[in-house]
Amino acid sequence: MKISRQKHDFDIESITVDSQNPGTHLLILGVVHGNEPCGLLAAEKIISECEKGERQLKNGKITFVPVCNPRAFARNVRETDENLNRVFYKEPRSNSYEAKIAPVLCSIIEKCDVVLDIHSYRAQTPPFVMNDYANNTTNAWVEALSLHNVIIGWTDLYPEGGGTLDYADECGQFGLCIECGQHTDETVVQTAYTMMDETIAFWKIGEKLTDEPKQRPLDIGLMVKLIHRPDETAQLIDGMHNFMPFDVGDVLYTSEKENFCAPFNGFIVMPKPGAAVGKEWFYLARKMRDI
Numbered sequence: 001m002k003i004s005r006q007k008h009d010f011d012i013e014s015i016t017v018d019s020q021n022p023g024t025h026l027l028i029l030g031v032v033h034g035n036e037p038c039g040l041l042a043a044e045k046i047i048s049e050c051e052k053g054e055r056q057l058k059n060g061k062i063t064f065v066p067v068c069n070p071r072a073f074a075r076n077v078r079e080t081d082e083n084l085n086r087v088f089y090k091e092p093r094s095n096s097y098e099a100k101i102a103p104v105l106c107s108i109i110e111k112c113d114v115v116l117d118i119h120s121y122r123a124q125t126p127p128f129v130m131n132d133y134a135n136n137t138t139n140a141w142v143e144a145l146s147l148h149n150v151i152i153g154w155t156d157l158y159p160e161g162g163g164t165l166d167y168a169d170e171c172g173q174f175g176l177c178i179e180c181g182q183h184t185d186e187t188v189v190q191t192a193y194t195m196m197d198e199t200i201a202f203w204k205i206g207e208k209l210t211d212e213p214k215q216r217p218l219d220i221g222l223m224v225k226l227i228h229r230p231d232e233t234a235q236l237i238d239g240m241h242n243f244m245p246f247d248v249g250d251v252l253y254t255s256e257k258e259n260f261c262a263p264f265n266g267f268i269v270m271p272k273p274g275a276a277v278g279k280e281w282f283y284l285a286r287k288m289r290d291i
């Protein structure tokens with residue numbers, strides 16, 4: 001095994017662990033959002049295992065970019081100018097820091113075959129995976145993970161792309177994005193580590209070192225609608241949380257102008273109670289039949 005470190009523009013560092021045999025080139029991204037350190041911490045653990053010989057790679061290689069957004073990480077904020085996961089373009093579409101670092105990350109993505117993007121969430125949540133470009137291969141990859149909740153259909157809400165997985169798909173690669181739990185939860189790093197470990201095994205790069213039971217059947221949600229916060233008076237109903245189920249007609253937010261009622265039976269995805277007016281506030285998903 002060969003381990004090499006490379007410095008890129010904007011102080012972005014990549015570490016590649018190479019089995020020196022043919023096989024899949026897996027890219028693992030951490031800290032796309034600066035206040036989500038679980039990907040970094042889990043990546044460090046796996047790199048350290050490789051350095052000590054506790055983990056052997058048999059085929060292919062893994063490239064880690066443990067900190068994709070160095071400035072936001074240094075400030076412990078989600079983003080400095082804008083959400084990196086909405087501006088993932090080879091050609092920057094704005095002058096923001098995030099738009100400028102995206103091309104560096106795009107050129108790293110281009111060299112790999114498969115992308116695993118590791119995140120955490122602001123509130124308590126079970127881990128969940130975004131299978132944005134679902135196909136037989138990504139479905140089988142999801143099947144190999146010891147989690148329960150799967151979200152599909154994200155790309156229909158963002159047809160202009162701009163996420164890590166959009167760029168991976170443009171490059172003809174497979175990708176998954178995993179939300180590993182709450183930022184500061186004590187289990188979040190272990191979950192990130194397990195997801196990486198199970199991904200390494202799925203792609204036959206190395207043996208699994210974890211043995212987590214699978215949680216089945218999978219619960220699959222189809223993202224249907226994005227709600228932006230309409231005005232200052234708009235407030236989410238009390239107790240709204242990720243994966244909260246609702247029935248058609250349930251009030252989901254109130255404001256001076258209207259009470260917004262659920263247009264179908266489904267569940268809430270990723271509510272942001274503190275969202276600014278006009279910004280992404282929460283998503284509505286439909287529950288799919290279990291597979």
Ligand SMILES: [Zn+2]
Nearest residue numbers: 033036119120
């Ligand atoms: Zn994130």
